[in-house]
Amino acid sequence: MLTLNPADAHLYEEITMNKFLSTAALTLCCLFFYPAQAATLSVDMVPGAGIDSSLATTKGANFAVNIFINDVKDLAGFELELAFDNSVLAATSIVSAGLFGADTFLISDAISAGKISFAELSLAFSGNDYASDTLLATVSFKVLAAGVSQIDLLNVLLSDANGDVIQPLTLHAGHVTATDIGIVPLPGVAWLFGSGLLGLARLARKN
CATH class of the missing domain: 1.20.5 (Single alpha-helices involved in coiled-coils or other helix-helix interfaces)
Structure with missing residues (x-):
């Protein structure tokens, strides 16, 4: 020792x-x-003021949702999937918001049954900071049938200018409730039917 x-x-x-x-x-x-990297991504079901996570609509309707990112530093690229029930919804288009401006390079905007794959990167040498809700893309849907569908953010990967993964992530999904197109209520139908019979009776009396 x-x-x-x-x-x-x-x-x-x-x-x-x-x-x-x-x-x-x-x-x-x-x-x-x-400081530790972090980011929040949200699906806004009703574009406008604030983030709305749910939407009520009807069969045959068309609607659009926005995908926002917030609270992230040095973002230089991202990829994500948007998943939904293809028996209820069909995605018809996805439009990039050009998050990185003139340096935006689109990698993927593929639409398939029940899924959208979307990825972009920045051609600049540095990443961007986003301290408030900033639009990534707008996705349009058509309602195929009555039902309920989540619109989930899956397999999300964010990277900074060094190619390092940005974590942790907070993901906020959307929710759609679709019903059949409204039918004239039965009391109204009965009233119309009764009015028709009354009119025919009056016409018969005059004759």
């Missing part, structure tokens, strides 16, 4: 303490200057 004289022991303790303080200072510095 190695035994240090008092002077060497004091020096060893001082070196150890300095290393500890240096490591702690470096850790705090990294936390301060390089």
Whole structure:
């Protein structure tokens, strides 16, 4: 067992303490200057003020939803899937919002039954910061049948200018409730039928 004289022991303790303080200072510095990345993506079912997560509609109707991103720093690329029930909905188009401006490069905007794949990257050397709800794309749908469908964000991947993955992610899905096109209520039909019979009776009396 190695035994240090008092002077060497004091020096060893001082070196150890300095290393500890240096490591702690470096850790705090990294936390301060390089905060943890994060992002929020939302499906807005009713474009307008605020984010609406649900929509009530009818069979045969057409509607559009917006995909927003928020609370992200140094974003330089993304890919995502939008999944839905293809027995209730059919996606008809997806329009990019050009998130990165003139540097936007579209990788994928493929539409298939029950799924949309969408991906873009920035051709710039640096990423962008988005501190409020910023539009990624607008997706249009047609209602095929009465029913309920989620519109889920799946397999979302965000990357910064260094190609590093941005995490954690908070994802807010949308929800559609579709009903059959309204039919004239039975009391109204009965009233019309009764009025018709009354008119025929009056006509018969006059004759």
